[in-house]
Amino acid sequence: NAGVMQNPRHLVRRRGQEARLRCSPMKGHSHVYWYRQLPEEGLKFMVYLQKENIIDESGMPKERFSAEFPKEGPSILRIQQVVRGDSAAYFCASSQGLAGETSETQYFGPGTRLLVL
């Protein structure tokens, strides 16, 4: 199955620890998006990346959160010094990144459920 892969699927952290969430896009996809879903809510956009570039991070909290998509390897969403309010499901999506395409379908991974104790 060449779908979007995310790991870990579940992550438990204590307050103050760091959380690292990984996302491998679908084969052939070069654009990655991260979304956060709080309990009983819809998904909220966080950040959009292309290889080695952050294109838009307008939905990401200014502190403690960072994202990268290196030339090699998965995209990483990093949350430093986690707090209870960070508990949520974090979804990664990918799209092909075709030149001139005005809107592409984003395919989502299974998500990472982060629980902060």
Add this chain to the structure above:
Amino acid sequence: AQKVTQAQTEISVVEKEDVTLDCVYETRDTTYYLFWYKQPPSGELVFLIRRNSFDEQNEISGRYSWNFQKSTSSFNFTITASQVVDSAVYFCAPVVNTGFQKLVFGTGTRLLVSP
């Protein structure tokens, strides 16, 4: 701000009933795209459909059909002869054009189909 409203928080039906999930959106764009995604109890997000604002023809895919009305900014989703496996949260997501295409999700409609 551009947003989407899914007024039905939860719908319960019995198997084989037809059900329509409503979606109303606001947009300043003259051309745009709309998506529906399904989130079953297992938690993943499944892509269902992508429509552009150029095409107002209804679309049918098996038991699923979509009714897009640009004049009322609605993009409703109907499941015919519902099945238990249709139980999920359904999200309508228009795309906001902010220099790139960003999905804006509604709060979703939880559909419960009982046998």
